[in-house]
Amino acid sequence: MTIADTATPPTAAAGKTSGGGGLGRYILVRFLLIIPTVFILVTLVFFLMRVVGDPISASVGGRLTPDQLNARLAEAGYDRPVLVQYFEYIGQIFTGDFGRTLTDNREISEILVTYGTGTLELVLYSLVVALVVGIPLGRFAAYRRDQIPDALLRIFAILCYATPVFFAALLLKLVFSVWLGWFPLGGRASTSTQLVLDRISGSTGINIIDALRTGRWDLISDVLAHAVLPAVALGLLTAGVFLRLVRTNLIGTLSMDYVDAARSRGVREGRLLRKHAYKPALIPIITVMGMQIALMLGGAILTETAFGWRGLGFQLAQYLGARDFVAVQGIVALLAVIVALTNFAVDVLAALIDPRVRY
Amino acid sequence: MSVPTDANSTVPEPVEGSVAEADPLVTGEARQREPRWKRLPVIWQLRRSTGLQRGMLIAGMVLCAVFLIAAVFAPLIAPYGFNQLSDAGGNFPRQGAPSAQFWWGTTVGGYDVFSRVVWGAQTAVLTVVLAVALSIFLGIALGLVSGYLGGWLDRILVTIADAIYAFPSLLLAIVVSIMISGGESGFISGILAAAISITVVFVPQYFRVVRAETVRLKAEPFVESARVLGASTPRILSRHVLRNATRSLPLIITLNASEAILTLAGLGFLGFGINPTAASEWGYDLNRAISDVAGGIWWTGVFPGAAIVLLVLGITLVGESLNDLSDPRLRIRRRPKRVPRRTATAMKGAA
Numbered sequence: 221m222t223i224a225d226t227a228t229p230p231t232a233a234a235g236k237t238s239g240g241g242g243l244g245r246y247i248l249v250r251f252l253l254i255i256p257t258v259f260i261l262v263t264l265v266f267f268l269m270r271v272v273g274d275p276i277s278a279s280v281g282g283r284l285t286p287d288q289l290n291a292r293l294a295e296a297g298y299d300r301p302v303l304v305q306y307f308e309y310i311g312q313i314f315t316g317d318f319g320r321t322l323t324d325n326r327e328i329s330e331i332l333v334t335y336g337t338g339t340l341e342l343v344l345y346s347l348v349v350a351l352v353v354g355i356p357l358g359r360f361a362a363y364r365r366d367q368i369p370d371a372l373l374r375i376f377a378i379l380c381y382a383t384p385v386f387f388a389a390l391l392l393k394l395v396f397s398v399w400l401g402w403f404p405l406g407g408r409a410s411t412s413t414q415l416v417l418d419r420i421s422g423s424t425g426i427n428i429i430d431a432l433r434t435g436r437w438d439l440i441s442d443v444l445a446h447a448v449l450p451a452v453a454l455g456l457l458t459a460g461v462f463l464r465l466v467r468t469n470l471i472g473t474l475s476m477d478y479v480d481a482a483r484s485r486g487v488r489e490g491r492l493l494r495k496h497a498y499k500p501a502l503i504p505i506i507t508v509m510g511m512q513i514a515l516m517l518g519g520a521i522l523t524e525t526a527f528g529w530r531g532l533g534f535q536l537a538q539y540l541g542a543r544d545f546v547a548v549q550g551i552v553a554l555l556a557v558i559v560a561l562t563n564f565a566v567d568v569l570a571a572l573i574d575p576r577v578r579y
Numbered sequence: 580m581s582v583p584t585d586a587n588s589t590v591p592e593p594v595e596g597s598v599a600e601a602d603p604l605v606t607g608e609a610r611q612r613e614p615r616w617k618r619l620p621v622i623w624q625l626r627r628s629t630g631l632q633r634g635m636l637i638a639g640m641v642l643c644a645v646f647l648i649a650a651v652f653a654p655l656i657a658p659y660g661f662n663q664l665s666d667a668g669g670n671f672p673r674q675g676a677p678s679a680q681f682w683w684g685t686t687v688g689g690y691d692v693f694s695r696v697v698w699g700a701q702t703a704v705l706t707v708v709l710a711v712a713l714s715i716f717l718g719i720a721l722g723l724v725s726g727y728l729g730g731w732l733d734r735i736l737v738t739i740a741d742a743i744y745a746f747p748s749l750l751l752a753i754v755v756s757i758m759i760s761g762g763e764s765g766f767i768s769g770i771l772a773a774a775i776s777i778t779v780v781f782v783p784q785y786f787r788v789v790r791a792e793t794v795r796l797k798a799e800p801f802v803e804s805a806r807v808l809g810a811s812t813p814r815i816l817s818r819h820v821l822r823n824a825t826r827s828l829p830l831i832i833t834l835n836a837s838e839a840i841l842t843l844a845g846l847g848f849l850g851f852g853i854n855p856t857a858a859s860e861w862g863y864d865l866n867r868a869i870s871d872v873a874g875g876i877w878w879t880g881v882f883p884g885a886a887i888v889l890l891v892l893g894i895t896l897v898g899e900s901l902n903d904l905s906d907p908r909l910r911i912r913r914r915p916k917r918v919p920r921r922t923a924t925a926m927k928g929a930a
Contacts, residue, residue: 262743268758371631378899382891384841386848386865393872394880405873511745518747522849523847526869537849545757552750563745 243571250567254560259310266309269549270302314402318554321539321547328550331535337426338408338531342454342523343516345447349455350462350512355502357459358466363493365471373463380460385519388453389526396449403449406528413442454523458512465508469501503573510566514559636900642893646886646887649697650704659694677878684878686867692878696886698859702770707839709774710781711832717778718785723816725786725795725823737790740783748838749845752776756851769853773846777839788831792824833898837891844887861887 293299312319318328361373397405408414409427418440420430428447430470431439474497482496483489521533528534532551537545649656677684683692725736726765743751755776759768796802797820805815847853847862861883 256738257742257745260739261746264739264743266753268754378892378895379888382837382888382895384844384848384862384865384884384887386845386862386869387880387887390865390869390872390880390884393869394875394877398872398875514745514747518749518845521747521749522848527847540753540757541850546759548754550753555750556746559746 246571247568250564250571253276254564257560258557261560262310262313262553265413265549265552265556267302269545270305271557289365304310313553317328318550319546321550323539323542323544323547328547328554331551332532332554335532335535336528338529339517339524339533340410341428341447342425342450342520342529342531343513345451346453346455346458346516346519346523347509349451350458353455354459354462355466355505358463359470359493359498361463361467362470362474364492365467373467377460377463380456380463383456384522385453385457386423386522386526388456388560389449389523392449392453393527406447406526407446408529409443409446413439450523450529453526454516454519457519458516461508461512462505465505466501468505470497473497473501503570506566506573507570509565510570513562513566517555517559545546632900632903635896636904637894639893639898639900642889643897645897646700646890646893647704649700651696651701653701656697659691660698675725683882684876686864686879688867692799692864692882695859695864696861696882699861699883699886700890702853702858702860703840703843706770706773706777706843707836709770710777710839711836713778714781714785714835715828715832718782719789719821719824721782722786722789723793723820726824727797727812727816727820728788729794733790736786740786741778744783744787749778749842751769751780752842752846753851755779755851756846766853766857769857773843773853777842778845780842781835781839784831784835785828788828789824793820796823826840830898830902833894833901836899837894840891840894 290299298305309319316329318332320327321331355375357373361370364370393405396402404410413431414427416434419435424430427443429438431443470493474492476497479492479496482492487496517533520531521536523529524531524534525537532555536548536551539551685691686695711819713727721736725733753776759772759775802815803818805819810818843860844862844865845863847860848866850863850866853860853863865880865887866878866882868883871877871879
């Protein structure tokens with residue numbers, strides 16, 4: 221956790237070393253850095269997955285005779301040297317073709333379109349939870365620093381980190397679905413609601429937007445009720461990080477000279493905290509958010525599995541269970557691209573807000 | 580740890596044991612300093628801590644000790660084996676509620692929950708120790724070489740480490756675990772697979788820290804003078820750079836140990852951990868428990884989950900305290916001099 225507090229994103233640091241120039245140059249250099257990142261990850265994943273052997277033997281090997289297996293291997297091109305396969309794979313990825321799944325023969329990019337919206341929705345909800353919980357509590361902890369509320373909040377933040385999302389999911393389900401009966405046990409929406417939403421013309425796949433477009437309260441409330449527990453489970457993980465970050469930064473800005481100057485002019489402590497020190501303390505959150513997105517995607521896999529939330533992570537777990545390693549490789553490669561792009565977006569955002577980042 | 584030695588800490592302490600026990604080469608110095616065991620990482624900080632910080636450190640150490648004891652003495656503590664389904668009295672009930680015979684109930688598969696939680700401590704501790712040891716070894720070796728030699732090797736290693744660092748660690752661990760075991764494995768191979776998966780994720784972190792320190796130390800006069808004296812590169816690295824570049828590691832180790840437990844549990848939850856008949860693993864048990872919840876069966880999930888939380892909490896508390904104590908701005912002084920209250924709070928505020 222302290223690592224998350226102190227470390228700067230490696231990519232931003234690499235951007236800094238590349239020397240002067242304005243915002244445009246920074247964005248360009250930062251954009252070009254995406255290419256080696258994605259390339260390295262895709263290469264790493266490819267060779268790691270190929271060390272064990274070919275994916276066809278892994279998934280259906282036991283059920284075929286050696287002759288049938290060889291025929292399948294030749295058909296899919298897995299009998300060629302690994303390096304040839306590698307260069308072909310890299311070529312495909314550059315054209316946006318991530319391959320097809322073995323078990324149900326679907327395009328990997330199609331899976332992204334179908335299930336990616338679910339993950340996007342979940343991550344956005346949890347980000348809202350994390351911000352709504354983390355920032356005010358962090359402010360409160362800074363306000364009462366070294367007092368009992370501060371100590372309690374510190375333990376709360378450690379607990380947020382120490383609880384695996386799937387255990388948080390289990391507890392939330394137990395208390396709020398089974399014992400209290402307030403929220404549904406899992407899924408993105410009730411079956412009837414999902415049927416209605418899927419039939420809307422021009423369905424976005426993002427349930428809440430579709431539900432809002434119908435304007436029917438029963439649909440909207442159903443979608444929201446399903447989202448609460450998964451969002452809290454995943455959001456609390458990040459809320460702890462935000463809490464600590466806001467607290468540390470706020471205490472840091474409170475000791476700056478300009479705050480001292482305001483204090484000496486007779487501005488009250490409470491107003492200093494709210495008006496003078498608060499906004500500068502929020503900037504690092506944007507930087508850290510980039511690193512949090514990687515963490516959240518990992519957490520999303522577990523949350524989606526725990527809640528039966530049909531997103532990319534849920535689907536990935538299904539393919540893992542079916543030993544469909546082509547699908548796994550494809551989804552992981554795709555996620556690498558997404559992570560690299562979001563990190564880029566976050567870094568650009570940080571540079572737009574805080575000129576010191578650009579160098 | 581990088582605790583700056585101030586005047587208070589060098590006050591001579593009564594030396595424990597005979598002088599003969601002390602290292603003959605450093606006896607002259609050792610008489611002035613405290614005995615070696617008192618200068619070991621965690622003990623050193625414990626003796627310097629006070630108040631809330633001491634409470635946190637002790638609470639964390641107690642939690643860790645409980646799990647260590649459970650791990651070492653699992654065969655004695657656990658009433659049943661982790662894959663035992665019956666005893667002289669017949670088959671165990673399935674999803675049986677906590678009772679005198681099964682303190683924490685039984686799982687859907689008919690295992691005793693208490694026994695599996697205790698045995699799970701053994702799996703967790705073994706995996707974490709192995710993972711941390713492997714990543715420290717690899718991370719330090721790569722960091723030292725890369726930082727000291729520099730050049731194209733350095734550039735390549737840094738780029739790779741950065742790429743891995745930015746990627747969701749759980750995904751990477753999944754891929755590596757597929758590579759090693761094809762997804763299923765027995766006790767030793769399962770623990771090895773999990774440990775190596777975690778290692779791949781952590782090596783970049785150690786690498787970054789050690790490399791940065793090495794680059795800084797390379798320019799220090801004492802390294803330069805060693806080079807002038809004709810010391811070989813391996814000798815400079817092992818004798819002069821290594822000991823100085825690894826001072827901040829105890830903190831990272833505790834942070835990583837807690838992350839390793841979470842990664843192991845995450846792998847187990849997704850069904851990529853250790854085969855349930857080969858060892859007990861908390862994440863796998865939680866996976867099976869999550870469907871029990873719908874029927875109001877709480878004991879199969881709450882206990883292994885609480886075990887994860889408490890162990891991670893214990894390790895994190897130790898790590899946090901070490902961090903605070905190593906930072907003079909955060910450390911609460913043992914016997915502070917009388918200072919005006921306002922100044923004292925301002926000093927803490929600087930943290």
